[in-house]
Amino acid sequence: MDRDALLGLESLxxxxxTPEEQDEMLAFFAAREADxxxxxxVDTANVERMVHVRPMVNVLREDVPSQPFSRExxxxxxxxxxxxxxxxxxxxx
Amino acid sequence: MTAYETVIGLExxxxxATKSKIFCSCTNGSDAEPNTHVCxxxxxxxxxxxxxxxxxxxxxxxxxxxxxxxxxxxTTFDKKSYYYPDLPASYxxxxxxxxxxxxxxxxxxxxxxxxxxxxxxxxxxxxxxxxVHDNWSYTTLxxxxxxxxxxxxxxxxxDLRSADEVVxxxxxxxxxxxxxxxxxxxxxxxxxxxxxxxxxxxxGSDVLGVRTEMKNMASIAAIRRAIEYETARHIDAIENGxxxxxxxxxxxxxxxGKSFAMRNKETAGDYRYFPDPNxxxxxxxxxxxxxxxxxxxxxxxxxxxxxxxxxxLSDYDAGILAQSRAFCDCFEGAMAVGAAPxxxxxxxxxxxxxxxxxxxxxxxxLPVPGKALGQLIGLVNDGKVSSANGKRLLETLFDLxxxxxxxxxxxVAFAEAEGLVNSSDTGALxxxxxxxxxxxxxxxxxxxxxxxxxxxPLFGACMKQLKGKCDTQVLRSLLxxxxxx
Numbered sequence: 001m002d003r004d005a006l007l008g009l010e011s012l013x014x015x016x017x018t019p020e021e022q023d024e025m026l027a028f029f030a031a032r033e034a035d036x037x038x039x040x041x042v043d044t045a046n047v048e049r050m051v052h053v054r055p056m057v058n059v060l061r062e063d064v065p066s067q068p069f070s071r072e073x074x075x076x077x078x079x080x081x082x083x084x085x086x087x088x089x090x091x092x093x
Numbered sequence: 094m095t096a097y098e099t100v101i102g103l104e105x106x107x108x109x110a111t112k113s114k115i116f117c118s119c120t121n122g123s124d125a126e127p128n129t130h131v132c133x134x135x136x137x138x139x140x141x142x143x144x145x146x147x148x149x150x151x152x153x154x155x156x157x158x159x160x161x162x163x164x165x166x167x168t169t170f171d172k173k174s175y176y177y178p179d180l181p182a183s184y185x186x187x188x189x190x191x192x193x194x195x196x197x198x199x200x201x202x203x204x205x206x207x208x209x210x211x212x213x214x215x216x217x218x219x220x221x222x223x224x225v226h227d228n229w230s231y232t233t234l235x236x237x238x239x240x241x242x243x244x245x246x247x248x249x250x251x252d253l254r255s256a257d258e259v260v261x262x263x264x265x266x267x268x269x270x271x272x273x274x275x276x277x278x279x280x281x282x283x284x285x286x287x288x289x290x291x292x293x294x295x296x297g298s299d300v301l302g303v304r305t306e307m308k309n310m311a312s313i314a315a316i317r318r319a320i321e322y323e324t325a326r327h328i329d330a331i332e333n334g335x336x337x338x339x340x341x342x343x344x345x346x347x348x349x350g351k352s353f354a355m356r357n358k359e360t361a362g363d364y365r366y367f368p369d370p371n372x373x374x375x376x377x378x379x380x381x382x383x384x385x386x387x388x389x390x391x392x393x394x395x396x397x398x399x400x401x402x403x404x405x406l407s408d409y410d411a412g413i414l415a416q417s418r419a420f421c422d423c424f425e426g427a428m429a430v431g432a433a434p435x436x437x438x439x440x441x442x443x444x445x446x447x448x449x450x451x452x453x454x455x456x457x458x459l460p461v462p463g464k465a466l467g468q469l470i471g472l473v474n475d476g477k478v479s480s481a482n483g484k485r486l487l488e489t490l491f492d493l494x495x496x497x498x499x500x501x502x503x504x505v506a507f508a509e510a511e512g513l514v515n516s517s518d519t520g521a522l523x524x525x526x527x528x529x530x531x532x533x534x535x536x537x538x539x540x541x542x543x544x545x546x547x548x549x550p551l552f553g554a555c556m557k558q559l560k561g562k563c564d565t566q567v568l569r570s571l572l573x574x575x576x577x578x
Contacts (some may be wrong), residue, residue: 012363014176051169051191051374059373063148065113065120069132074237077138084127085225085234088178090224092233 001029095332096296099324101259101289102251106244107276108220108284111150115219115243116143116186116372121190127236135219135241137181142371143197145170149243150193150375152275154385156245157194160212160267164382168193170372174365178235179221181578187218191365191374199249199269210262211250217221220244225230245275245491251290251301256320260313263287271457272390272418279457287316293327302327303338305354319345323352373443396421404428410438417456420445426463432470440466444484448491460494461487468504472514476564477505482513515563522559522568526575529554540576548572 006025010017017025071084080087111121117134134141150168157164169191197212217226220242225234247266253259265279267285278285287310292302305323310316323343330336345354391399393415400411414420420441427437445459445466466487473483486508490500501507508514529551530537540547548569555568 007362008480012174012176029329042286050150051167053370054373056373057376059144060147060150060375061118061144063112063146064118065343066118067120067130067132068118071126071128072132074128074131074133074136077133077136084129086128086178088233088235090226090229090231090233091178091224 001026001033097293097321097324097328097331098296098298099254099327100251100292100294100301101253101255101320103247103249103253103259103262104288104290105245105247105249105263106220106288107156107270107278109149109243109245110274110276111146111148111152111243113146114241115146115149116241116566119241121242122238125238127234127238130238131240135181136237137183137240142368143186143241145372145375146243149217149316150377151385152243152259153215153245154191154377154382155273155389156247156270156275157197157215158386158389159275160194160197160199160215160247160266162194162197162212162215164194164377166377166382167191167374168217168377170369171366171439172369173218177221178233179224179240181222181235181237181240185219185221186369186372188216190368192216193245199262199265201258201265203258203261208252208258210252210258213248213250215245215247218244218246244488251292255316259289259320260317263313263316268393268416272393272421274390274418277457279455280313283311286311289316289320289323291320291323291327292399293324293331296338302331304340305352306342308342308355312347315345315347318347319349319352322350326352333401342546390418393421400424400434406434406436410435410442413442414438417459419457419459423461423463423466427470428463429466430464430471432466432467436470436474437463437466440470440487444487448488452491452495460500461490462500463528464502465490465504469508472504472508476566477514478508479515479561479563479565481561482508486511486513513562519567519571522555522563522571523575525558526556526568526571529558529572530575537576548576551576 003022003026004018006022006029009015075081075084075086078086109115109121113119114121114130114135117132117246119130119132122130124451132141150280151555153168154164168188171189173187173189174184176183179470194215195213198209199212199213200207200209202208220239222237222240225236249262253262259418263285267280270276270278270285276284280286288386289307289310290304292304294300294302305327307319307323310319326336327338342355344355345352348456397411397415400406400414401408404411406414414424423441423445423554424434425436427440432440441459445454445461449456449458469483469486471477472486473480478486486504489511492499533551533554536547536550540551552569552572554561555572556565559568
């Protein structure tokens with residue numbers, strides 16, 4: 001992870017890190033990369049790709065609609081709402 | 094002068110025809126009042142657990158089989174990260190590592206004959222919400238009704254070479270998905286949308302040019318115009334160098350007839366795909382696979398051939414019916430209750446289409462079950478309902494559907510309830526005939542003197558008094574008999 005890659009991630013996540021925070025993150029990633037490199041020592045040549053950490057499959061539900069929550073219940077969780085909509089800062093200039 | 098070749102690949106999003114959303118049980122109906130089909134799961138509340146809808150997997154498999162794909166027997170869901178208020182969880186649940194279907198093809202007809210367009214993959218995913226930007230300068234409003242509505246994305250290989258081929262591909266795709274009841278695939282309603290990836294290169298080159306993507310195109314006519322414009326823009330940039338081509342996402346302004354830069358295209362890495370730990374893998378065993386395979390519909394071209402060769406329709410009639418799954422279902426349903434094929438076809442092509450056109454509906458909107466149409470045709474043929482009242486009854490079925498009411502199972506009882514069954518009381522008919530003749534002795538005498546056309550106004554006057562409710566053959570016979578006395 002170099003500074004350019006970090007800036008890219010910052011932009012994707014809409015963050016604005018201070019130079020000190022950037023240094024801290026770069027040091028963090030460098031340490032993690034060292035950890036991951038140690039994994040490369042394990043021989044995985046004959047190991048099948050693990051699809052999921054749990055041994056369960058086909059946890060599915062039938063296509064039956066239900067509406068257990070009202071709009072009021074949901075909008076009560078919104079920081080701000082207007083006319084039945086969730087309200088967020090304007091995203092188009 | 095250099096000849097150029099346009100290279101186009103499409104990503105087509107299609108909304109699946111399920112009753113509920115892909116990962117929660119909220120109703121799949123995004124046209125409702127804002128935020129009325131929402132729950133903590135599709136609003137991305139922390140701690141909520143999504144559970145996949147079995148019917149989404151069924152329809153994903155169906156689409157894969159219709160497009161000649163290999164079905165991945167173990168298919169998994171993954172998280173695609175992006176940060177935007179229409180996606181409350183800050184990631185979209187989609188398929189990246191093991192999509193439901195891969196390596197298929199769609200055959201289109203071109204000027205040079207049939208051409209296979211390879212399908213790279215079909216993956217299942219959730220739709221995003223809708224943002225409302227208008228009217229307010231300081232805020233954006235969010236409607237989550239569409240969030241988690243199930244979609245499939247059909248990704249083609251860059252095998253398309255012209256706007257004509259793209260249109261043929263989209264029309265074929267739409268027809269196959271409608272016939273299999275995977276989706277209504279209505280571009281005008283936003284249930285089918287296409288992203289057009291386009292680049293231009295000198296003819297004969299095997300190196301791809303700079304690719305731009307036009308997102309969320311929702312009309313075939315607009316797609317054609319956008320491809321023609323974008324091809325010209327690329328060639329101009331290559332030849333004149335005034336504008337530098339960059340890989341980017343562009344929007345299409347159909348009114349202005351121009352594309353415009355939106356944002357630099359993310360790379361796959363930017364989305365930071367990773368397996369969704371909350372959704373268990375789906376494993377499709379032979380029984381499930383075979384069940385879906387056996388449920389596949391007859392293809393439109395096979396129906397067309399059968400309607401001509403076995404049912405005896407003309408190429409023209411069969412061609413019209415085979416364009417629409419709803420038409421085919423109605424036609425076959427009517428025949429199943431005894432309607433003659435030609436007659437059933439005529440009712441659909443003439444009467445039903447007339448009503449559909451008048452109401453601004455398409456052939457896929459036909460609400461009349463085949464059984465109802467077949468019974469209606471039988472009532473008219475048996476003289477129990479006049480032809481005019483038969484058409485009135487047909488129109489009433491459309492009215493019922495538009496009000497969300499059920500179409501009646503028994504058309505005989507329905508015709509009686511509507512008061513449109515012909516009177517079988519010959520005495521009543523004779524009384525009307527006698528009264529009409531008595532009221533217009535001059536016309537009656539003219540008929541008796543040999544002017545056969547004089548029968549028509551007398552017949553019309555009888556029909557008026559009977560309000561159209563009579564067997565016209567019987568009435569005509571009675572009228573002639575009375576005048577001959």
